Amino acid sequence: MGTVTALHRYPVKSMRGETLSEAVVTERGLHGDRIAAVLDGSGAIGSVKHPRKWGPLLTCRSKMTADRTITVQLPDGTDLPAGNPHLDARLSALLGRRVVLSDTPPEHGGLLERAVPDYRGGIPDSLRTTASTDTTGATITSGRAAPGTFFDYGTLHLVTTATLARLRSAHPAGDFDPRRFRPNLVIDTPGEPGFVEDTWIGACLRIGEALLRPLVPTPRCVVPTLGQGDLPPDPRIMRTVASEHRIAVLGLGRLSCVGVYLDVVEPGTVRVGDPVTPEDGC
Template identity: 60%
Template structure:
């Protein structure tokens, strides 16, 4: 099926993360991934899916130290460990309101998302409940998976073949996989097309871990934003919308790239490990 060519972890939701050579896949996902998030005074989860309100989080980088501490590097290069009151103060200054970084996901915490105009950017039933907030952005409000800072799925995977399709459609666009914030980038070799679509429902082994491919990944506005040295590209998602809309559960046909995986059996995964299909339900 393919080979792992990149592993990524994002200890703080919506911040830049780190590239790894190996990582443990646990029952709850890649070890150390999305263990923390920035919250405001009413418990809203900081997410760059609402870029006017939270987009500056993508100017920060989070990483997990060898000692197991999460650190955050701010845009000015200063680094603070999670738990340092100065980190909350600096994040509040950066975004212009009172914020705190937390490892505890509040029950029913709201997650705000921009409602993009392109077709398939948000389910029609959800768009019907959208409203314009104080930033002037049309948004929808959802919730995260209970007890976590994940939106859906535990592991996010994209393939080189899917990115190649998009590059062929618009060679002038930058479809760098980092824009899509995957945990796993899979090199599918000479395979062509959106191969991961055909894996939905299958069990796959990646390294020592066993997973099930659950659903295509609906895309939000985050890939269009600046990521590190990658510049903003507001047209990128329109290309995906025109090229690749798929039915997702009962939400209609949405602009998708990649797939979400759930973990069936934990194990270590390394760059260079194969991804193989396994028999069984």
């Protein structure tokens, strides 16, 4: 079916992350993934799905050491560990308001805001009627993170090279680097058609030592269009997705999707180079 060609972890939600050669998949997803977030006084979790409010987070990079210490690299290259009193001050200056880095999710699920995109399939049509304009001038919708976590929905996310190649063929000038879509696993699928991962939903996949079950296509927001490190901004990225792959998701209508969310059936270690094979009986 394919081979693991890259592994990515994002210790701080909505910051750039780190590339790994191996990773432990736990019952809650990749070990060390989205275990902290930037919070503000309104109770909102920092998410670049609302770029006007939280976009500068993508100028930072987060990583986690073996002892679970989170380090944030700021735009000027300064590295500061979580808990350093200067880190919250620097992040507050970057965002223009007081914020804190926290590894404790808000009780009952923190507030998550997302900008309403101008392309079809960016959010369910039913939510467009509930959108409002906030103090940044952006039209947004609001929801909640899963209680006890900083995740929007799925805790493990996969994309395939076949899908990225299909999108690239529709927008040859675009850079469809997988990092734009912030996956945990990138699966090399030579010779397969685009969006092949949709056909894996409901099956079980053995990937390294872990057994995973694809659950649902991953609806995409504005984030893949944003500049991320050496990746330039490109609004046509998501317009291409919207024109090439709008599909029905969980009764929410036809949404623009790339990749799939996964459930963890059996935890285990996954390494770059591991094969992806189907497995019965899970």
